[in-house]
Amino acid sequence: MQINKKIYTTLVIALLAISTIAVAIPMASAEITFAPTLDPISGPVGTEVEVSAGPNGASPFSTVTVYLDALSGAVLGTGSATATGSYSIDVEIPPTTAGEHYLVVNDGETESNGTIFTVEPRLVIQTVPATFGSGPYTVLPGDSLILTGDGFAANDDITITFDNEILPNSFEITSPTVTTDSTGSFGASIIVPSTVTLANFGLYNVTAVDEATNNATDSVYIDYYILCTPSSGPRGITITISGRIAPNEAYTVRFNGAAIGTGTTTATGAYSVDYTIPGVLSEISYPVDILWNLTETRDTTFTVTASPIIDVSPLTGIVGANIGITGEGFIPGANLTLFFGSSILNTTAMGFGPSVATGPSSGNIPASSTFVVPALAVGSYAIKVVDQFGATSNTIIFSITATPVFMVETRQTTYVQMDFISLKSQVTSAVDAWIEIKMPSGLMFWSGMLEEDQWQMVNGYYQIPNDALSLTWWPIASDAPTGTWNFTIYAYGEGPGAKLDTNLFEVVEKPTLQTVLDRLDTMEASITNLFTSTKGDIIAVINTKAGQIIAAIPDLDTIDAKLVSIDGAIATLDTKLGTVETAVSNLNLGSMGADITAIKGDVATIKTSIGTVNTAVSNLDAKVVSLAGEVATVKTNVGTIQGTVTSIDGKVATIDTGVGSLQADVSDVAAKADQTPVWIAVVLSLVAAIAAIFAVITIRQKIAG
Numbered sequence: 001m002q003i004n005k006k007i008y009t010t011l012v013i014a015l016l017a018i019s020t021i022a023v024a025i026p027m028a029s030a031e032i033t034f035a036p037t038l039d040p041i042s043g044p045v046g047t048e049v050e051v052s053a054g055p056n057g058a059s060p061f062s063t064v065t066v067y068l069d070a071l072s073g074a075v076l077g078t079g080s081a082t083a084t085g086s087y088s089i090d091v092e093i094p095p096t097t098a099g100e101h102y103l104v105v106n107d108g109e110t111e112s113n114g115t116i117f118t119v120e121p122r123l124v125i126q127t128v129p130a131t132f133g134s135g136p137y138t139v140l141p142g143d144s145l146i147l148t149g150d151g152f153a154a155n156d157d158i159t160i161t162f163d164n165e166i167l168p169n170s171f172e173i174t175s176p177t178v179t180t181d182s183t184g185s186f187g188a189s190i191i192v193p194s195t196v197t198l199a200n201f202g203l204y205n206v207t208a209v210d211e212a213t214n215n216a217t218d219s220v221y222i223d224y225y226i227l228c229t230p231s232s233g234p235r236g237i238t239i240t241i242s243g244r245i246a247p248n249e250a251y252t253v254r255f256n257g258a259a260i261g262t263g264t265t266t267a268t269g270a271y272s273v274d275y276t277i278p279g280v281l282s283e284i285s286y287p288v289d290i291l292w293n294l295t296e297t298r299d300t301t302f303t304v305t306a307s308p309i310i311d312v313s314p315l316t317g318i319v320g321a322n323i324g325i326t327g328e329g330f331i332p333g334a335n336l337t338l339f340f341g342s343s344i345l346n347t348t349a350m351g352f353g354p355s356v357a358t359g360p361s362s363g364n365i366p367a368s369s370t371f372v373v374p375a376l377a378v379g380s381y382a383i384k385v386v387d388q389f390g391a392t393s394n395t396i397i398f399s400i401t402a403t404p405v406f407m408v409e410t411r412q413t414t415y416v417q418m419d420f421i422s423l424k425s426q427v428t429s430a431v432d433a434w435i436e437i438k439m440p441s442g443l444m445f446w447s448g449m450l451e452e453d454q455w456q457m458v459n460g461y462y463q464i465p466n467d468a469l470s471l472t473w474w475p476i477a478s479d480a481p482t483g484t485w486n487f488t489i490y491a492y493g494e495g496p497g498a499k500l501d502t503n504l505f506e507v508v509e510k511p512t513l514q515t516v517l518d519r520l521d522t523m524e525a526s527i528t529n530l531f532t533s534t535k536g537d538i539i540a541v542i543n544t545k546a547g548q549i550i551a552a553i554p555d556l557d558t559i560d561a562k563l564v565s566i567d568g569a570i571a572t573l574d575t576k577l578g579t580v581e582t583a584v585s586n587l588n589l590g591s592m593g594a595d596i597t598a599i600k601g602d603v604a605t606i607k608t609s610i611g612t613v614n615t616a617v618s619n620l621d622a623k624v625v626s627l628a629g630e631v632a633t634v635k636t637n638v639g640t641i642q643g644t645v646t647s648i649d650g651k652v653a654t655i656d657t658g659v660g661s662l663q664a665d666v667s668d669v670a671a672k673a674d675q676t677p678v679w680i681a682v683v684l685s686l687v688a689a690i691a692a693i694f695a696v697i698t699i700r701q702k703i704a705g
Helices: 003-024 513-517 667-673 678-702
Strands: 038-040 048-053 065-069 075-080 087-093 099-106 114-118 121-126 137-139 144-150 157-164 170-179 186-191 202-209 215-222 225-229 231-232 238-244 251-254 259-262 270-276 286-291 296-305 309-313 322-328 336-340 343-345 371-374 379-387 396-400 406-410 414-416 423-427 435-436 444-450 457-458 462-465 483-491 497-509 527-534 539-544 547-553 562-567 570-575 579-582 595-600 603-608 610-616 623-628 629-636 639-651 652-657 660-665
Touching: 003 623, 003 629, 038 114, 065 087, 087 462, 121 202, 157 186, 170 309, 170 595, 186 379, 225 286, 251 336, 259 270, 309 379, 336 667, 396 570, 406 483, 406 497, 406 527, 414 639, 513 547, 595 660, 629 652, 629 660, 639 660
Parallel strands: 121 215, 137 215, 231 296, 414 497, 562 610
Antiparallel strands: 038 048, 048 087, 065 075, 065 099, 075 087, 099 114, 121 144, 144 186, 157 170, 157 202, 202 215, 225 238, 238 270, 251 259, 251 286, 286 296, 309 322, 322 371, 336 343, 336 379, 379 396, 406 423, 423 462, 435 444, 435 483, 457 462, 483 497, 527 539, 539 547, 562 570, 570 579, 595 603, 603 610, 623 629, 629 639, 639 652, 652 660
């Protein structure tokens, strides 16, 4: 069946409209229609929580934002939904009050949803001063404690109590008053109750409770104590055994049962003994204790470990080389010093020293550590690393090798634009090298590879042959930037740190006419011609005893040029190089501010930036280039003027200008006026009308089908 053309057209238009609507409908669509999953669902301030949802949890590819409590609350984090609308965002619970809070999600649409996260109170204890080691701190009555808390009720008073876990003792702190801020957080410095007696020493829970009964607990020992700093390490280190007992007591410190120090404690009960771990001890734990008042003791342990081990790579190098070093078995967190023979490499400039410390828990030298070979004589040196407690590594023998003579630099320190850069060299060992030449801006001018086998031995030294680097590729362009350039040669593949040699050189401008003018007295220079190039540059032709020079000059003032006369098409100028005659057209007088200031009879006065002259009006080569009514625009070889046409005789018009009357050729204007006969214009109009009629007929036929 044949479909009517009008029906076919209507169907096509309808299908196009439907397809447009279909494109506007997203393939998958979802808003935040169900609550996210939280992991975990409770915890103190600072808890990391994963906020997530499966497919259709949000609009596909949308940005999902997590808020605290409401869209007006703090933004906790953002993430992107997948093509299916699932998402997973990690957030951290900020300081806020205890209890239930919603973590609300929104994907930019109108729907939002949230899941409850329960904030739990938290209390953290710090001693002043802090004791050494992990686990609960140990303090004595009257000591200061710093407490920090968060996740309590807002703007509530906090009650702090000390409760012994074994003995039925409880002590309440009433001063100072501790109050939370608007987020339920607080910080306080309190005094350990002085009413705690020796009989009540032990582990105490410190509890903070707000008016809404929200509470949190941390632990602290109230007791005499002894500790070793550090608590473990290799033989040969010096440890400090310290702590606090009763004030003003005579004491004895023992290591593995042997007395190693005695004394009397201070008014605060403090004591301290330094002890060097003997080299004969085995790698086990040893008891350490303090004895006073005949029977009172406190004890701890010290563990002897293996000596630290280092490794150095490579084992040879020249002065200034970067050498890698690894190591393990030092005291965790200790500062390190590297000994290179009798020299101590303990400055940042040398790449090692006090700024290098072991990991706080590993006791290893940090990864990627290096040191720089010091400026010492060629020979072998013992390398070892010692930490701040005296833990000493094994010894590594390192050899400083002779620094080879390596001199490669540009042959000149100053080059002129259009010169060629060349190199000179004196090298005792050929290497694979990389060469870079950079311009003042830092941009690369040239870079390239020089292979080891391309060097040539000449008189006991390796040199670079001219063809090895294609030196003909190194001409300095005539417009190359002037200033300080940089030449550097590197050991190939070793990076910028393997610099072998470098130098700076200057690039200066190519010689100009000014250079010539500065030496006129010795060159016997005389000017023979002047002309303006197609680019507008003024070019001077100068004869010297060394030959002819053609040079661009910035302006005629450079040669003190003065316009003397214009005779016909020839202009005469006086310059410091002599008198020169040149065509008026060569000078481009218009660019020199040329202006006709007066016309009297057959004489015109012309003023320019290099002088004022009188010349015959006929020398102006005046021509009328346009007519607008009686107003004529006249072009001369020194500029354009306007005036009123007073008469026309053949192809010569008399024109009255503001500076006088002159006669000008009007033949160009007449020729232009005759270029389009009237009958041609009529024919063109008829053709256009016929084309329009034909177009209308064609359109009607197509509509009719």
